[in-house]
Amino acid sequence: xxxxxxxxxxxxxxxxxxxxxxxxxxxxxxxxxxxxxxxxxxxxxxxxxxxxxxxxxxxxxxxxxxxxxxxxxxxxxxxxxxxxxxxxxxxxxxxxxxxxxxxxxxxxxxxx
Amino acid sequence: xxxxxxxxxxxxxxxxxxxxxxxxxxxxxxxxxxxxxxxxxxxxxxxxxxxxxxxxxxxxxxxxxxxxxxxxxxxxxxxxxxxxxxxxxxxxxxxxxxxxxxxxxxxxxxxxxxx
Numbered sequence: 001x002x003x004x005x006x007x008x009x010x011x012x013x014x015x016x017x018x019x020x021x022x023x024x025x026x027x028x029x030x031x032x033x034x035x036x037x038x039x040x041x042x043x044x045x046x047x048x049x050x051x052x053x054x055x056x057x058x059x060x061x062x063x064x065x066x067x068x069x070x071x072x073x074x075x076x077x078x079x080x081x082x083x084x085x086x087x088x089x090x091x092x093x094x095x096x097x098x099x100x101x102x103x104x105x106x107x108x109x110x111x112x
Numbered sequence: 113x114x115x116x117x118x119x120x121x122x123x124x125x126x127x128x129x130x131x132x133x134x135x136x137x138x139x140x141x142x143x144x145x146x147x148x149x150x151x152x153x154x155x156x157x158x159x160x161x162x163x164x165x166x167x168x169x170x171x172x173x174x175x176x177x178x179x180x181x182x183x184x185x186x187x188x189x190x191x192x193x194x195x196x197x198x199x200x201x202x203x204x205x206x207x208x209x210x211x212x213x214x215x216x217x218x219x220x221x222x223x224x225x226x227x
Contacts, residue, residue, distance in 0.1 A: 102154035
């Protein structure tokens, strides 16, 4: 089976740092993705982790621990435009094919 | 524009009618996915194609749903005898699978409302 858990909603203030956690249980694993989705728009790719450790890309960083089935997305120096939903997705190979399985998303609200 | 293109962007239909959506992936991409997303939820996997072959279908995809990708280029998703529960955003994504990292790019989606 597949189970991907993220907090439903988080709030933070402009300029702060926020960490969005994701835990997963899948029958196969070949990478974890984070996507950003603004209301009414398509998801856009943020980061990808397949090995344990931290991947940094500008204000955004993503961490993966495969043994714990855990990832987080770290957003630094928050800006108002970062208010969006953040989707954790796992590339699941359990059925023999690769597909992206998404969590329900974490809605982040950045306030002034 | 070389991104993933979906048409129409919005569709309102009466219950019981058939609808068809189209997705044009990024031209060199060999993999194409269909997802469905309802308000406040993440995208749910429906099906995907590797070139023209449909490799996997979710159990969410009832017999009323059918997807095709003739010639491994654009894809269509048809819903027959629509029901109110079919109201959702239908997202298409494509990626290039050639070993290693394969990021999926999403289209803007088709929002279906069944009345």
